[in-house]
Amino acid sequence: MKSIPPNLAWLNLPNLPASVKVLFSGYLIAVGLGLCVAGLQIMLTHGMADGKLGLSLDDIVYSYYGDRSGSTLEGKLNGSMKEMGTPEARLDIIKWARNGAPAAEWETHIRDTFKQHCVMCHGTTPGLPDFSKLEEVKKAAKVNEGASIQTLTRVSHIHLFGISFIFFFVGFIFSFAVGVPKWLKISVIAIPFGFLILDVLSWWLTKWNPHFAWLTIIGGFGYSVASTIMWFVSMYQMLILSRNGKIYGNAWEADLK
């Protein structure tokens, strides 16, 4: 049996005992997979927000700021539903929707306009909103204002709590790396936390002003890069660098200098 030197010379990624390496690398592999799946999920949800595959600035603007140029109802009446009503009926509906879709006018004549031109499909076809009901029409008549404050609050706190946990452990493991200059180690450990806060902040800013959407991209990109560096350096040192049999010395002690 090897005796343990008093300065904890084994306290570094290459020289850790196998049990701790299994713990650290098992965690890193699971978290790495989780981050890939998270990336995929972002592509499939936010990435498709503007109707095209792939994440773009438009997707982020659409998700957080919305499309305030008009309601779905108005958009469709100027788009794929253009041929469905007479020009007068379309104009009536659009004016009514812009006025906030008041119930009084719905009762007097708008209900009939929908009945005449729309309900033969929207009321019979499953999957299409039922336009014989005012509340369904109201939903389509609302201007898309992107994520609600409730959604943003919920996602923000989940994100901050959950992801800082990941960064804490990934950074903790990486703090045992050897041969990384102290300033670089400190930066790579700190950067994800900074960008995480920037990322969450950027959602709120984008909700307020669409020009901030690029901050979301920078935030996400920044913490992905920093955690990828920590991931690969840690795995490399534990599993490959360790094979040369060298004793590297206490990694934390080296950072005290």
Ligand code: HEC
């Ligand atoms: C011939 C059947 C038909 C008629 C009539 C029709 N629609 Fe549609 N509508 C559809 C179909 C199919 C879709 C889904 C495809 C699409 O979005 O273009 C749709 C989609 C919509 C949507 C988007 C729904 C959503 O949640 O994405 C709106 C809004 C809409 N129609 C409004 C109207 C209005 C207003 C009228 C009456 C002036 C009307 N439609 C008449 C078949 C119809």
